[in-house]
Amino acid sequence: MVSTVSMTDFSPPLEIFPTTDTIEARRRLSTDALNSFRAIDKKGLRGFLEGGVFSLSTPLACAEHCIADPLCLSFDFETVSFDCYISHSDRYAHPEAYLDFPTGVYYEWQGVVDAPEIEPSGGLFNTQIVVRLLTAKLGAEIHYHVISSTKLVTTNLTATGLFGTGQNFSVAASGDIITLPKYSCKIYAIAAKEGMNDSTLVVSNEYQIFPSKYVYLVPNFNGEYHGRVARIELDLKGKKRPRPARFLEFSDYETPNGIGPYDGQVNVIDMSTLDLVFKGFYGGFTAFSKATFVNETYLVPAADDPKYSTTEWRVALKAQYTPSTTHSGFGSPAELERDVEYLYLVPFYNGTIYASKVLRVLALTFASTTPIVETLDVGSLDKSLKGFGSSFSDDLTAALRSQVPDFADTDLRGFNGGVVSGKYGFFVPYFNGATFSGKVCRINLDKFDEVQTLDLTQLDSKLRGFADGILSRVEETLEANLFDEFQIRLGTTDPYDYHY
Known part of the structure; x- marks a missing residue:
């Protein structure tokens, strides 16, 4: 009783x-x-x-x-x-x-179990992550679902729909760590204990999980202070050819030592051509801001009869907009604002003075003939606001490379920063003990033994001595999935394709 x-x-x-x-x-x-x-x-x-x-x-x-x-x-x-x-x-x-x-x-x-906590509760990540589930109620367990962002609209996201009788869900103890999938998702969780009522439903913020397509290298010192910002495309598959490739490629094997970049893989903006003081940066980040776009209509020949025309639409950045030769007007609305990515460069020392001018580059114009670059002189607000710096150092010992040729490269040392995209770590070249380096090193973090090199100096001998690496935060369609394992079909010399 x-x-x-x-x-x-x-x-x-x-x-x-x-x-x-x-x-x-x-x-x-x-x-x-x-x-x-x-x-x-x-x-x-x-x-x-x-x-x-x-x-x-x-x-x-x-x-x-x-x-x-x-x-x-x-x-x-x-x-x-x-x-x-x-x-x-x-x-x-x-x-x-x-x-x-x-x-x-x-x-x-008796009563209601303490609601669970999720650490961290959402965010943007360029690689697979783990999260921790917690509840303050001793002896309680946590029931949870990880729902793909693409399935949120079609899923019953109530506590009954997720954790009611007959529903399948995962169970964790308080303090357990769970690994999230390799795609964007949300976590839905309740805490439960026999003899007590289930907690209220807790929903995480969205975990935006995707590999970045680009990495930006921050210019610092290559024997002299320089302003050459390099952007590297990370998802190239390489060339199809009749040989059994074993690894997702990072460089063009037909260049000297097989470590030079492919055509179009690397884009460079020399900031010092805009102003001689734009050199010697030491850190940076990417962030989103608004930009205005033009909604233009224009005419193209009809597919079934070139004598007639049909109307097409395009959305172009207003700052770089040139009317089409067959311009016919503007859509509704004629202009619209969208979030776009900017690359920010942190000023440090340019060889003459400790600098105070922050630069930002509109990322989608980086590879254009007229990239959009803006400046903000924080020193005009406070003369002590100058000489900022942020980075970390690392050193990678020589190892046999997973490339053709595959000999060890003793220059792979003296890095200054690094980033992760998908399952690959990228190390930023700085000074290798003998010369200022331009060799970007990539490691397969799953295996921790696939070491590959991209030598930027084969594109420009002054692309050396970088202070940091910054990943793009835009989710884009990738040519190669940087989360998956590269595999080949065995027993053939036919030109290969990529299968994941």
Whole structure:
């Protein structure tokens, strides 16, 4: 029989423990402390006295002992001796110890389980990540679903639809770490404990997970301070040819030592051609901002009869807009704003002064003949705002390369920063102990033994001495999936294709 036992059922009354601000809000002390517990008459849990025994107590005082103990899950009260037994377990964890006691009353927590927490709760990531699931309720487990962002619209995202009777879901203990998939998703979770009501449904922010298509190298010093910003395309498949390739390629094997870039793989903007002080940067980032686009209509020959024309639309960046030769007007609206990515370069020392001019480049114009570059002189606000710097250093020892040719390259050392896209780590070249380096190193992080090199100096001998690497934050269609493993068909000399 289940019954609630009040203070007036027992005597003598004893002093109640005072309230303390350090006890978590979920387990705060109050005169209604017993309302947090369910009482079961003539039952008890023996053999688990981790929280201690308190003599000549009352149910209310015992309840407050349990609330004050962050590990307490239940307590017993002896109606004859007035003894209180605090336990760090309960009848669900140890049903064999849950016994009949004619003069006892068993108390267990009731109400709603503490809602789970997810760390981190969303964000943008360029590689696969893990998250931690937590709940403050001792002994509770976490039920969770990981839902692809593409399926959110078609999924019943209520607690009943996800965790109701007959639903399939994953289970974790508090503190467990789970690995998220290689695509954008959300986590839906509740905390559950037998004998208590499930927690409220917790929904994470979106985890935007995708490999970046580009990395930007921040110019610093190559024997002299320079301003050559390099953008490298990361997802090239390489050339099809009749030989058994084993690895996703990073460089053109037909260049010297097989480590030069493909045509169009690397784009460069020399900032010093805009202003001689734009040199020696030391860090940076990408972020999104608004830009205005033009919604133009123009005429093209009809597919079925070139004598006639049909109308087409295009959206062009207003700052670089040139009307089509067959311009026919503008759509509705004629102009619109969209979020676009900007690359920001952090000023440091340009060889003459500690610099204060922050540069930003509109990323979608980087490879154009007239890239859009803007400046902000923070030194005009405060003359002490100059000479910023941010990076980390690393050193990669020589290793056999997974390229053709595959000899070790002793120049692969002295890096200054790195980034991860998909399952590949990219190391930013700086100074290798002898010369300022331009050799970008790529490592397969799954295997930690596929080392490949891209030598930027084969494009321009001054593309050396970079201070950091910055990934594009735009999700784009990739030519090669940087999360998947590159494989080939065996036993053929036919020109190969890529299969994942």
